[in-house]
Amino acid sequence: MKSPIIAFLLSILATFLITLSSASSNETDYQALMHFKSTITNDPLTSWNASFHFCNWSGVSCGKRHKRVTSLRLNSYGLQGSLSPYVGNLSFLREFSLEYNNFHGSIPHELGRLSRLRFLNLGYNNFNGSIPANLSGCSNIEVISLYENKLVGSIPKELSFLSKLNSLHIDTNRLTGGIPSFLGNITSMESFSVTHNPFGGSIPDSLGRWKRLRIFFVGNCSLHGTIPPSIYNLSLLTNISLGVNNLTGSLPAAFGSMFPHLWSVQLQGTQLTGPLPPSISNCSKLDHLQGSDNSFSGKLAINFATLKDITYIVLGDNMFDDDMKFIDTLKNCTKLKVLDLRFCKFKGVLPESIGNLSRQLRFLNLQGNHLYGYLPSSIGNLAGLTTIALDYNRLTGKIPSTIGKLKKLQVCDLSDNQFSGPIPDAIGNLSVLIILDLSTNQLESRIPSSIGNCPKLSELYLDENKLSGNIPKQVLQLPSLSIALGLSQNSLFGSLPIEVGDLKMLSSLDLSYNQFSGNIPISLGGCINLLLLSLKGNLFQGMVPPSLGSLRAIATLDLSHNNLSGQIPPFLERLIVLDYVNLSFNDFEGEVPTLGAFANTSSFSVLGNSRLCGGLIELGLPKCKETKKHKRRFPLFLIVIVIASPLFMVSCLVYVWCKKRKGRPSQTSTDEGFLKVSYNQLLKATNEFSEANLIGEGAFSSVYKGVIHHEDKSVAVKVIHLQNRGAHKSFIGECEAWRSIRHRNLLKIITSCSSIDFQGNDFKAIVYEFMPNGSLYDWLHSSESTSRLNLLQRINILIDVAAALDYLHNYCVPSIAHCDLKPNNILLDDDLVAHVGDFGLARFLETNSNQNTTSGIRGTIGYAPPEYGVGSEMTSSGDVYSFGILLLEVMTGKRPTDNHFKEGLNLHKFVFMAFPDNVIDVLADDLLNFIQEDIIATQCTLENAKKIEECLTSTVKIGVSCSVDSAPQRMNIKNALHELQRILNTLQNI
The missing domain is CATH 1.10.510.10 (Transferase(Phosphotransferase) domain 1)
Incomplete structure (x- = not known):
């Protein structure tokens, strides 16, 4: 028997050894954290110092018993640098999250030593290299999130050994090698999201073993083949995304019955054919239905009355052979926010029941169908609308005055229809309206002065109608009118009001083919931001006012087919950024200039002016008589100013927002040299925003190289990360800045795209001239x-x-x-x-x-x-x-x-x-x-x-x-x- 003294000493010794071991372990954690901090270059971790125990440092949590680090959560700390391999020494770590930082370099393989780790999130960083195979050592891990990085290679086979893994999120990387079939062995999988990776291959049939699966996102993965039948056995699925792949075949008739819990289905941009299964009516929890840009055909036989929670219906660019009666079934969908049925070949009239749609509906797009008849006055009931697009149909009759009830409306596009009668005065009630496009109709009477009550209007297109009278001064005094004013091909008459000079921020002014007369007002020179000015086909007379020399941003100037006289103004030679000037069919006389735009016959036209002489030899004009030559003499100080002033560059305006869209929006077209593109075109131009085309990333955007095939033009497409705080303001700020600047040493903007993507989300991008030598x-x-x-x-x-x-x-x-x-x-x-x-x-x-x-x-x-x-x-x-x-x-x-x-x-x-x-x-x-x-x-x-x-x-x-x-x-x-x-x-x- 041991003596009490010996037992007491042994107890003290054991306590000492335990304390010593704990202290040693704490020191290991402390050193691991300090090594982690040492590899951060900007070091915002100010609380990580000796003044506090490391368990009290920001982002650090410890266990109560041994004071070992159990959680390291540093999301959105703005950290930059590499990830220290010493993190692998935090042996009690269960949660490790560095989301929304700027870590780079490879993911250290030492993370595989964290056997207690359950949750790993390294999303939204810049990690590169491959996924470490020895993450398989994290035998208790349940969630792996590595999305939004630059990882390459394939998914390592060792991950299939993680028997407790229920969530794998590796979206938006550069992974290849296909979605491996061995992943089907992880039968605990509940959420699988790998979108925006250039995997290639097909969807493995083995994934049908994931009986617990609820989320299945494999969109934008360059997949091909058909959807394996085994996938339809995953009855617990709530979210499925297969969009923007090359999948073929049709959906089974029982699709909706197979997925009774479905909340979101995204099938856009694939090659699916056949009808959209009516059984989708059984998905009573459905919120998102996205099936645009496919080849679905037949009747749209879904009974939307059973889908009371649906929010997004986006089925544009299909081939439905149907009328619009299904609208009646949408009246119970009180949460509906987006209804996008553009270019679906729907026919017939718009039913009066369209006014029974959800008061939360903000986006209504029926453009490019075969709709005719009147626009129902009940449209005024949709008080939540911010965007309505009914263009490229055959709607007739008057525009109902009830449209003035849509107080939240920002974009109204009724162009390319057959509307007649006057423009309703009630449009002046739309106080937040930004874009109004009523062009290519048969509207008549005067332009209502009430449009001047729209204080945010930046684009107004009334081209190709039967409007008469003069331009209301109230419209010309809108300071917000900064993008475009299109009034061409009407019957407007009288003199051009001097108030036109108040449009100081306007970028495009098209008054062509009207009956304006008198002199061109001197005040027009006040529109100093004009990129395009067209007065073509009017009755203007007299000399071109010298004040137009103030239009230093002008790229296209068309004064043709008028009664203008005098000499060709000398200042036109000095407008350095002028790409094209058309002075044809007037009564100009004297010598044709040879500098500036006049140095290249493709940049100007002076046809139909019989009293001109000189100029380039290619014009074939008679030589000017010596006695009638006028040498241009300028004061020395003007010559110095012209030489010293910096050169401006070619237009960088977001022109898709600057001039009326012509033709089907899903097709690229040009007008006066400017591109207009849609989301779908940018998707194709960049190979579905593939990682291979990624040339740069920032906090608010990713930049991809692309080719606009119709133009055979290489471009850089800057896609805005609208989910990031501040990104939308950055986009608006950039557009506002570009609208005011032009210089040869500023990056040339070609166009922009402001739309929604195939998931119904807002999409914004800016398209630049491609710079082949990078940054x-x-x-x-x-x-x-x-x-x-x-x-x-x-x-x-x-x-x-x-x-x-x-x-x-x-x-x-x-x-x-x-x-x-x-x-x-x-x-x-x-x-x-x-x-x-x-x-x-x-x-x-x-x-x-x-x-x-x-x-x-x-x-x-x-x-x-x-x-x-x-x-x-x-x-x-x-x-x-x-x-x-x-x-x-x-x-x-x-x-x-x-x-x-x-x-x-x-x-x-x-x-x-x-x-x-x-x-x-x-x-x-x-x-x-x-x-x-x-x-x-x-x-x-x-x-x-x-x-x-x-x-x-x-x-x-x-x-x-x-x-x-x-x-x-x-x-x-x-x-x-x-x-x-x-x-x-x-x-x-x-």
Whole structure:
């Protein structure tokens, strides 16, 4: 028997050993967390310090008994950097979530040591590499979420060993190799979501073993073949998404009976045929029905009366051979928000019962069908409508005045029908209306002045009607009318009111083929943002007023088929961005200019003016008599202004929102050189937004390379992540900025798309001219790039960027601050000419109007000036700071967030300390190699070598001067531009 003393000592020893073990384990967790923190480059984890026990750190949870880390939840912390493999030492970890951060690099295989882990979420980051096979070591894991990353390779077979796994979410990556059949062995699966991966292959029949499955999302996976019969045995399914694949065949007649719990079905953009099964009426819980862009045919025999909870019905672009009587069955669907039946070949009249649809209905699209008869007055009952599209039908009669009851209506498109009678005055009651398109009808009488009561109207299309009278002054005084005013092909008459000059923000004005007379008003020169002006086919007379020389953004000017006289105005030669001018069939006389647009016969027309002479030889006009020649003499100061002013670039307006759409929206068409595209076209142009076409990603968007096949034109499609907070405001801000700017060093916008996708969600995208040489960031930092920039190329790029900023700050009205200048946002064309893009954070200056910039977003870390960090307003001086940092990055090859910069050191200070005697020490190695090679190859003299060194020092000095902390002390961008041009001239003369 042990003595009591020995037993007591043994008890003390055991307690000591347990305490020692616990302390050791706690130290392991502490060290693991510190290693995790050390790989985060921006380090916002301020609470992670020795002042608190790690169990009290933000995002950390511990067990009560042993104080071991059981949960690490750091969603949306703005973390950047790589994921430390030491996380694998948190052996008690059960939940690990880093969603919505900016981690990069590979997922460490050490995570496979976390045997207690149940929940893993690394979604919305930038992880690359493959999915670690040894995640199979996490034997208790139930949920794996790796969506929205850049993972490649195939799904590892080892995942099939995870017997407790019930949710696998790996959407929006770059995974290939098909959906493996071995996944069918995980019989615990309840949620499987792998959309937007280029898997290829077919849907494995083995997935029919997932008897517990509720969510099955395999859309946008490049799948082919038929839907396996085994899938129809998954009776617990609530959500199924098979859309945007190449699936064939038809749905079984009993489809709805097989899935009694179905809440959402997404079959859009496949190749399914046959009828849409009437048995869908049995899915009493159905909320989303999405089957657009297929080849469904026959009657739409679903009894919607049994689907009382349905919210979205999107069945456009099919071939239903049916009338609209099924509308009667929708009256009990009180939650319906979206009804999209565009281009479905429906025929017949719109029943009066359309007014019985849900008061929550916000989107009604019946465009492109074969509907005729009157538009029922009951349409005014749909008080929740924000969008109504009935265009491209054969509707007749008057537009009912009850449309004025739709107080939430923002978009009204009744174009391409046969409506007659006057435009109802009640339209003036639509106080939030943004787009009104009544073109291509038979409307008559006058344009109602009540339209002037629509304070948000930005697009008005009344073309191709039988309207008469003059343009109401109230319409011309709408400050919101900024995109387009289309009144062509009517019978409008009288003089053009001087109030037209109040449309200072208008981008497109088309008054062609009317009966306007008198002189072109001088006030028209006040429309300084016009890109297109067409007065073609009227009775205007007299001389072209010199005030039109103020239209510095004009790209297309058509004054043909009028009675204009006098000489061709000299200012037309100086409108540098003018792409096309048509002066034909007037009474102009004298010499035809040869500069500007007149230097190329494809850019202008002067036919039908019998008294013209001179010009290009190709015109075949008689030579001007010497005595009648008029030499153009300009004051010297005007010549200096013309030469010094920055060049503007070709139109970057979102033209699909700028001019009336012609033809079926799902087809690409052009008018005056501008593209118009639909969601479906962009989907096809980018190969269904495939990962292979992804060329860039940001907080608010992804950018894909695409080809608009009808145009055979390569484009960059910027798809807005509307689910991210601030993204919609960024889109609006970018559109507003682009509408006001034109410069050769700004990225050219081609069009935009604002629609809904095949899931019924809002879709917004901007289409840019494709820049084949990628971004400046790629040339400076990408490990995949084999090319580097020499000194002259770097100086030229910096001049391009400075010229763009000079234009934005000093020549735009109002001036604009870019607010997010960085190498990623500078794109290079075939000739390495730089184009500044991404105006999502841009801000109009010198204006009291509401800004469409994103609240809370103040540039990018490292490039944003210090004053933004303390809440100061965004200014042009902030852009100068960003330019200074950009210049230093171009010359040193170091990012402002480089790991080298710690303990108060930043890129500005790093270069400043070497200035001016040791500048060579901080320059990029590849730049120095280029300079050395050039000196040797050209046998450069000592004098010229000194000039090169002086140019390097002067260039770096500009960057240092622009990036000082004090905003008033920063160099002016105009001075920076002139100094860079001086440096370039010196280098070119060596």
